[in-house]
Amino acid sequence: xxxxxxxxxxxxxxxxVIVALPLATRNPYLLxxxxxxxxxxxxxxxLGLLLGFAGQISLGHAAFYGLGAYATGILxxxxxxxxxxxxxxxxxxxxxxxxxxGRPTLRLHGxxxxxxxxxxxxxxxxxxxxxxxxxxxxxxxPGIPHLALGPLVLRSDLHMYSLIWPLVLVQVVLSRHLLRSxxxxxxxxxxxxxxxxxxxxxDTGRHKLMIxxxxxxxxxxxxxxxxxxxSFVNPNPFSFMVSVELVVMVIVGGAATLxxxxxxxxxxxxxxxxxxxxxxxxxxxxDLDVVIxxxxxxLMLLYQPxxxxxxxxxxxxxxxGEGDDG
Amino acid sequence: xxxxxxxxxxxxxxxxxGGLTAVSxxxxxxxxxxxxxxxxxxxxxxxxxxxxxxxxxxxxxxxVLLGGRDITALPQHSIASLGVARTFQNLQxxxxxxxxxxxxxxxxxxxxxxLLPTLLRLPAVRxxxxxxxxxxxxxxxxxxxxxxxxxxxxxxxxxxxxxVEIARALxxxxxxxxxxxxxAGLTTHExxxxxxxxxxxxxxxxTTVLIEHDMSLVMDVCQRVxxxxxxxxxxxxxxxxxxxxxxVIAAYLGEEEPA
Numbered sequence: 001x002x003x004x005x006x007x008x009x010x011x012x013x014x015x016x017v018i019v020a021l022p023l024a025t026r027n028p029y030l031l032x033x034x035x036x037x038x039x040x041x042x043x044x045x046x047l048g049l050l051l052g053f054a055g056q057i058s059l060g061h062a063a064f065y066g067l068g069a070y071a072t073g074i075l076x077x078x079x080x081x082x083x084x085x086x087x088x089x090x091x092x093x094x095x096x097x098x099x100x101x102g103r104p105t106l107r108l109h110g111x112x113x114x115x116x117x118x119x120x121x122x123x124x125x126x127x128x129x130x131x132x133x134x135x136x137x138x139x140x141x142p143g144i145p146h147l148a149l150g151p152l153v154l155r156s157d158l159h160m161y162s163l164i165w166p167l168v169l170v171q172v173v174l175s176r177h178l179l180r181s182x183x184x185x186x187x188x189x190x191x192x193x194x195x196x197x198x199x200x201x202x203d204t205g206r207h208k209l210m211i212x213x214x215x216x217x218x219x220x221x222x223x224x225x226x227x228x229x230x231s232f233v234n235p236n237p238f239s240f241m242v243s244v245e246l247v248v249m250v251i252v253g254g255a256a257t258l259x260x261x262x263x264x265x266x267x268x269x270x271x272x273x274x275x276x277x278x279x280x281x282x283x284x285x286x287d288l289d290v291v292i293x294x295x296x297x298x299l300m301l302l303y304q305p306x307x308x309x310x311x312x313x314x315x316x317x318x319x320x321g322e323g324d325d326g
Numbered sequence: 327x328x329x330x331x332x333x334x335x336x337x338x339x340x341x342x343x344g345g346l347t348a349v350s351x352x353x354x355x356x357x358x359x360x361x362x363x364x365x366x367x368x369x370x371x372x373x374x375x376x377x378x379x380x381x382x383x384x385x386x387x388x389x390v391l392l393g394g395r396d397i398t399a400l401p402q403h404s405i406a407s408l409g410v411a412r413t414f415q416n417l418q419x420x421x422x423x424x425x426x427x428x429x430x431x432x433x434x435x436x437x438x439x440x441l442l443p444t445l446l447r448l449p450a451v452r453x454x455x456x457x458x459x460x461x462x463x464x465x466x467x468x469x470x471x472x473x474x475x476x477x478x479x480x481x482x483x484x485x486x487x488x489x490v491e492i493a494r495a496l497x498x499x500x501x502x503x504x505x506x507x508x509x510a511g512l513t514t515h516e517x518x519x520x521x522x523x524x525x526x527x528x529x530x531x532x533t534t535v536l537i538e539h540d541m542s543l544v545m546d547v548c549q550r551v552x553x554x555x556x557x558x559x560x561x562x563x564x565x566x567x568x569x570x571x572x573x574v575i576a577a578y579l580g581e582e583e584p585a
Contacts, residue, residue, distance in 0.1 A: 174445040174446070177444060177445055177446070177447040177451075178441075178444055178445055180455075181439070181444045181447075181451060181455060182430070182434060182437040182439065182444070182454065182455070182458060183439070183441060183444050184444075185423065185427055185430060185431045185434070186431065186434055188420065188422055188423055188427075189420050189423075189431045191422065192419075192420040192421050192422050192423070193418045193419075193420060193421075195382065195402075195414070195418055196414065196418035196419070196420065196494075197420075197431075198381075198382075198401075198402040198403045198406065199380060199382075199402065199406050199411070199412050199414075199418075199495075200406060200431050200432050200434045200435075200494065200498065201403050201404075201406035201407035201434050201435035201498065202403055202406075202431075202434050203401075203403045203404075204403065210441055214441065256422075
């Protein structure tokens with residue numbers, strides 16, 4: 001089946017790039033950027049399922065990212081819990097929170113989830129800021145231990161890179177499993193026609209909620225890895241703007257595709273870094289990031305609404321070999 | 327011995343939208359295994375009745391019973407999971423999916439695997455997937471779409487898309503099938519094929535309610551026909567009696583029709 005071959009090719013190319021990058025360079029800055037692309041990919045993959053298949057927008061995923069980061073931070077710093085266990089507890093707590101946020105809104109029609117998550121994200125950020133000693137307030141919570149695999153302490157960017165990118169690959173495999181299943185068809189059905197989906201006995205609200213919770217868990221795990229990677233959290237990386245950037249990543253890469261969110265995470269993280277670097281040379285450029293992201297979003301929606309992953313290159317077929325049915 | 331409950335019974339059903347009463351105090355029952363026609367002029371409330379029965383609309387008053395069980399208050403997906411399948415007057419195929427995936431989605435109620443087993447693609451998921459696929463292929467064979475199974479459903483002509491919707495409805499192995507104007511927009515030949523298909527569906531013993539404007543189709547395949555006019559039930563009878571009924575003719579031609 002050519003579709004399967006294309007899909008396999010996508011995995012081979014991705015695997016090769018992941019292995020090749022640290023062999024090609026040990027530049028700490030590049031590895032650090034690669035780690036962040038990986039973390040953003042982890043979140044964007046979940047958001048992609050939510051947006052591309054369940055047809056729902058979340059404007060609060062930075063908050064779930066933050067919940068994961070703060071949960072592991074607080075559990076390890078204040079309660080000296082094993083970081084891996086803290087990561088799991090953080091994911092569980094985030095899942096419960098996402099369930100409570102999503103349940104009342106996803107049974108309604110329309111974009112109530114976007115509104116609810118928008119408000120939720122702002123509230124969570126206020127809690128991070130006003131948490132006093134518990135969260136470290138605006139100045140943050142230092143001293144978060146690194147993760148360890150037996151005697152190996154994962155302190156360098158290369159370590160985190162080697163942990164995060166295989167996880168991203170695993171997530172893509174899980175997405176593929178999901179989309180080629182009864183539940184995946186149900187999600188796509190919801191996206192195509194909710195009325196017809198319900199007439200096929202699909203509980204649309206329940207399925208949307210399920211994917212929303214899954215996407216929140218992905219974000220939480222990414223947040224925990226982030227916190228253990230840099231040993232420190234403060235409220236800044238979890239702002240509303242970050243939530244918006246995550247959605248932009250998904251749309252730019254292609255929501256309803258396997259690799260789109262990863263591609264979008266890479267493109268926007270790199271663009272963001274370029275802006276930061278140029279801002280170092282000439283200060284006012286820094287403030288342009290919102291404008292540039294907005295511009296990218298508008299251009300994508302105008303010229304490539306299905307995302308970069310669906311870009312047709314002459315004679316090469318699609319960039320990443322996604323099939324029509326994603 | 328008590329009589330067995332009819333497959334579908336509608337009791338004093340009313341559906342009003344604000345001041346407009348689309349369905350007004352309608353009672354009818356559809357016995358097990360019948361092909362039951364539902365006709366009436368445009369705006370008579372036929373589709374509204376379907377929408378209430380299938381749970382898309384909530385009844386203003388009255389009851390819907392499926393095999394004796396009251397389903398009036400159930401949400402749409404629960405009614406579907408009890409075995410009520412339907413098609414839509416305005417096609418509602420899953421445009422991003424292949425024909426096969428459309429039909430497999432129709433079999434949703436016969437699967438049970440949850441999110442975690444699905445993500446991990448545990449053996450139970452593979453077994454379920456194979457079972458749903460085989461069931462869908464069987465239905466595609468039955469409606470004559472087997473060679474188009476890998477086509478994107480959106481690429482099919484409207485006539486074939488109707489068949490995809492019917493196949494999707496059948497894939498759930500329903501106990502009640504609601505067909506909403508399946509012949510709308512079909513060519514004469516396609517309508518003949520459809521009539522033959524409905525005949526074969528009838529032969530399987532599946533209770534079917536058919537909304538249709540194509541009178542020859544209705545008269546050919548239905549054993550009972552109900553006539554709605556302005557939301558009210560005019561009559562229920564065998565096709566030949568309905569055809570001869572002066573009130574039905576008047577309803578179709580307008581009240582001022584000179585006798």
